[in-house]
Amino acid sequence: MSAPRRICVVTGTRAEYGLLYWLLRDIAADPALELQLVVTGMHLSPEFGLTVRDIERDGFAIDQRVEMLLSSDTGVGTAKAMGLGLIGFADAWSARRPDIVVLLGDRFEMLAAASAALALRLPMAHIHGGELTEGAMDDAIRHALSKLAHLHFTAAEDYRQRVIRMGEAPERVYNVGAPGLDNLLRLPLLERAALAEALGHALRGMVFLVTFHPETLSKTSDETQGLSEVDALLAALDTFPDAQVVLTLPNADPGGRGIAGRLREWAADWARRDPGRVQVHASLGSLRYLSLMRAASVVIGNSSSGLLEAPSLNVPSVNIGARQRGRLRAGSVLDCAAQAEDIARAILQALDPAWRAARRGWENPYGPLDEAGASRRILQVLRTADLDGLLCKRFHDVACNSTPGAVE
Numbered sequence: 001m002s003a004p005r006r007i008c009v010v011t012g013t014r015a016e017y018g019l020l021y022w023l024l025r026d027i028a029a030d031p032a033l034e035l036q037l038v039v040t041g042m043h044l045s046p047e048f049g050l051t052v053r054d055i056e057r058d059g060f061a062i063d064q065r066v067e068m069l070l071s072s073d074t075g076v077g078t079a080k081a082m083g084l085g086l087i088g089f090a091d092a093w094s095a096r097r098p099d100i101v102v103l104l105g106d107r108f109e110m111l112a113a114a115s116a117a118l119a120l121r122l123p124m125a126h127i128h129g130g131e132l133t134e135g136a137m138d139d140a141i142r143h144a145l146s147k148l149a150h151l152h153f154t155a156a157e158d159y160r161q162r163v164i165r166m167g168e169a170p171e172r173v174y175n176v177g178a179p180g181l182d183n184l185l186r187l188p189l190l191e192r193a194a195l196a197e198a199l200g201h202a203l204r205g206m207v208f209l210v211t212f213h214p215e216t217l218s219k220t221s222d223e224t225q226g227l228s229e230v231d232a233l234l235a236a237l238d239t240f241p242d243a244q245v246v247l248t249l250p251n252a253d254p255g256g257r258g259i260a261g262r263l264r265e266w267a268a269d270w271a272r273r274d275p276g277r278v279q280v281h282a283s284l285g286s287l288r289y290l291s292l293m294r295a296a297s298v299v300i301g302n303s304s305s306g307l308l309e310a311p312s313l314n315v316p317s318v319n320i321g322a323r324q325r326g327r328l329r330a331g332s333v334l335d336c337a338a339q340a341e342d343i344a345r346a347i348l349q350a351l352d353p354a355w356r357a358a359r360r361g362w363e364n365p366y367g368p369l370d371e372a373g374a375s376r377r378i379l380q381v382l383r384t385a386d387l388d389g390l391l392c393k394r395f396h397d398v399a400c401n402s403t404p405g406a407v408e
Contacts (some may be wrong), residue, residue, distance in 0.1 A: 099123070104127040130159030169396045170396065
């Protein structure tokens with residue numbers, strides 16, 4: 001009897017862990033596989049909620065912790081964190097020697113992990129490749145990860161075709177759908193009363209769920225990254241004093257700490273005038289976040305969840321600025337400039353009953369909810385992929401015929 005195939009999954013942020021949750025569960029439950037879990041980045045930082053404790057509460061054993069996050073809000077700090085991560089992942093891969101390393105998305109933590117895996121000749125599988133986020137440096141990191149990886153799991157056929165046009169062999173690129181939709185199908189979301197208890201505060205009639213990250217490719221300095229945009233957002237929110245605002249804080253990107261400070265200041269100001277109107281959370285976790293999304297009147301900001309998950313819950317999204325520019329989006333997503341008047345106008349439209357009624361049953365470009373199941377499709381490939389010769393990649397000329405990569 002052969003030894004179980006060692007599948008090592010890396011997670012560095014709360015959002016990424018939420019997308020990986022069911023894949024982790026499915027790998028752990030498969031006798032043909034051995035789950036290895038490496039935790040890094042924001043998970044290990046009290047500043048960002050020390051979300052490693054959520055992973056442990058979920059019952060996962062953590063095989064390796066890679067400390068790499070600096071208390072810095074600059075590009076220099078991010079670059080140095082990547083250097084620390086490269087050293088830490090070199091040690092992790094040397095100790096664990098996984099058969100396949102699984103990476104999701106577009107974060108700088110994943111680029112450090114992939115660079116070390118490349119040097120140690122470890123096969124890599126990448127989830128959510130082929131997408132575009134033109135307002136963030138994550139866009140370049142995502143494409144770099146695609147070129148470093150050996151197996152690809154995309155969230156839509158358009159993205160699969162883009163990865164193939166980047167030179168990846170079609171038989172190694174699988175359109176599996178968006179893993180985030182698995183949560184909506186497999187995770188029992190909280191009803192409003194239970195959600196309020198889990199959040200620790202009451203929910204008013206109209207709720208705005210707000211997440212705003214810095215646009216890391218803007219030309220402003222690290223110290224002012226995203227501040228004018230977040231000020232415009234807050235000015236727009238001030239025009240809806242009857243709405244309860246639940247804020248989730250930004251990621252550990254250049255400018256993120258400055259934005260978080262501005263959000264906390266605004267929340268403290270409202271606490272003096274109207275206690276309970278504004279709530280701030282460093283991290284909500286998938287269950288509370290998605291339950292809150294379902295209960296919200298509108299999702300506001302520039303998080304990818306407003307494009308991927310919100311349409312499947314029939315909740316409109318106001319997407320601000322350029323961070324998510326280039327991603328597929330449903331008709332429920334209202335794009336607007338990072339100007340107070342434009343944001344307020346988009347929120348008004350999202351709240352308009354006639355507009356909402358006309359767009360009930362918004363088609364999610366990442367697939368219908370009843371066809372979700374990305375985690376199990378990924379699992380099938382991780383279990384059966386031939387590892388012999390996987391490290392050797394030949395550039396695929398797009399002029400050649402491509403064979404669809406399908407996972408039943």
